[in-house]
Amino acid sequence: GPSGAMADAFLRTVGEGEYSFYVEWLDTHAGLLRRFHLKFFEADSTIEIFDGKNHRMFLKRVRPTEDPALGDFYVGNVVTIFSRKMKVVEYADKFTADFFATARQCAVGIVFPAATAQLGAILKATAAGGMQVGRMRSVRLTARAAEALARESDAAHAGAGVGARKGLGGAALAAALSSGTVTAIELVGDRVVARWLSLVGPSDGSRAGTLSATFGGDAIYASPSRPAAAVEVEALFERPHEPTARFSRSSLCLIKPHAVLDGTYADVIDAILGAGFDITAVRTIGLDPSAAEDLLEVYKGVVPEYARWIKQFASGKSVALEVTGADVVRRLRDLFGPYEPEVARILRPDTLRAKYARNSVKNLAHVTDIDVDGPLECKFIFGVLRDYQ
16 A cells, blocks of 8 residues: 555545545556555545555546546446546545445346347436446356356345345246346446335336336346345456357447436437347447547548547447347448438438437447448457456
8 A cells, every 4th residue: 555755645534525445457558457546535526546556646636537426436337537447446445435335335237138128218217216327238148157146146145134035036047147148237326226126126017117017027137135236246247258249240339428428328229229120239348548549440530520539438438239130230320320410410300319419529329330340340349358347
């Protein structure tokens, strides 16, 4: 940890509104995973970062251009700070840990194959319930892996001493987990475990207004307790999994950070599925500038917004989709419309960019332009960058 006079100043007694974290950043130039002590000041949303290994200040107190909120700094999340992707790995003091124990709980939702076509509607209902999506990932589990996860979840819940398990568990959960491609959703928020359980409702769909009543009792899973959720988050989001993408006759839809931040991504997913496409892979991903440049290299020197596109993608989390269906590249491009939303609103007012895009930089998403690029772009996002978070 930090030491010396500078460290003493940095590690001054924590007062109300000052929160401390340990974060890790993969320095790709040096090939090193670097660990820092980060402090967030709630009064003005500024941060400072101390490099404990080299005993020096890494970043003096400043408000990052990405403007991260306190709630973004929960353990496991990746926060973008001046285009650097920093993963929160530990709370650095009891004050911070106690605050996040109640204010920023994590729960897991799993959308089973029977409800995959309703993913957008489920995400919209989640947002309406005041819950934030941290990470999202499509996963295909073997029967053995599904049984192990169900067993670990059951054991964690039983050890918590919080009463009988609600909803799926044991063999029924294992069978559902291995029934095909499932979409795992990490939900974060105040008392999110109880609130998510309530929104999903009884697995028999007997309570009106719940997701189970709307989409079917076999459609969605909810973590029964915080200990079970912790096990599920680790298994589904921290462990490596083979991509579910097909890399054939597909198009990439990479929804931009601005649309993830304001929740529009759920409307986009709903519209894509409503138009008759299939989504065969989904993930949240934080691109750094070099990865964004590799993906969009063909536009360099051609599109005047290129540099600002790179900056937008590097500003936070994107949601990546592999979209499949007949004539998918052309039809998906038509669904989104011209990349200039002002043009879209005049010529193609029924398109997604006409409805939801803000300007030519915050224009909702990148979608594949030509057929041959679809599988290649999907391989890049879901294959080459599989370890990016």
